[in-house]
Amino acid sequence: MQPLAATAPPRTASGLVLDFLAYLEFERGLSRNTLDAYRSDLGQFLAFMEGRGRGVLEATGDDITAFLDGLASGGVAADGSPKRPAAAATIQRKAACLRSFYRHVRREGLLDADPTADVRGPRKREQLPKVLTRAEVAKLLAMPGRDGDAEPITLRDRAILELMYACGLRASEATGLDVGDVDxxxxxxxxxxxxxxxxMVPVGRRAIDALVRYLRDARGTMVGGGSERALFVNARGGRLSRQGLYKIVQRHAKTAGLDDRMSPHTLRHSFATHLLAGGCDLRTLQEMLGHADIATTQMYTHLSAQRLQDVYRDAHPRAQHG
Incomplete structure (x- = not known):
């Protein structure tokens, strides 16, 4: 496959990547996290092609397959040290990035064919996410302030845990909230x-109560005289980071005797699974979770079915072997 040299002037590889990222940001509205991941993926592929003595506009399907296969096998780093094989989900994302990149390049009239047309990334192994029981959620949410502690950070932690479970928020959504985003x-x-x-997502009474107390008794002290708009702030009065949120969840999970590797997403998965179990329909749940495709939401029907099977095996006297 050859670039359409007659229809477009030469372009540098880095320039093509920057043009593509600008398109994703300003026309597709992709998030900063996705843009950073795509920038890293394309940088890795550019280095791979440079190692083969060719540029990205000269890549073939065989090149892209070799790149993805190399990620799956691990291979060696530039310094000769062995590399760990990439996870299937990571390789799938990189394959999606390359497909999107080459579609964009074709639209720009720089190639006459798409080298990713017949390339398929590894199939992502279906892995059901961790979900807490209702009792485990109640135990986790009771951790902040369980000893009567009413310090500002404690009130913040209680409010953010209650709100994430009440609304099924992603970590980035919770930390991105401003005070004016909550009615x-x-x-x-x-x-x-x-x-x-x-x-727009409904908020339950217990989460509202926790938010009211945090806003009334804690946030002003934490912000001081600043003009920070963030709903949830750190000890210095600035917006709470996603890393800070992860630490909050993991700290209280460990204290509650739950898996200390639990993430904020566990509360989102638990929110969705518990709503489905309570009779919520898929379309409503899709809207509350903010899924673009209902197929993503359908994952939780499988999760609920698995939960039913687990409960049945544990509880029914004739479900046991032996």
Missing amino acids: LEDHMLRARGKGSKER
């Missing part, structure tokens, strides 16, 4: 999801 009177919250898409 305490109407019990509604405006979340900004992937691609900066906004959605």
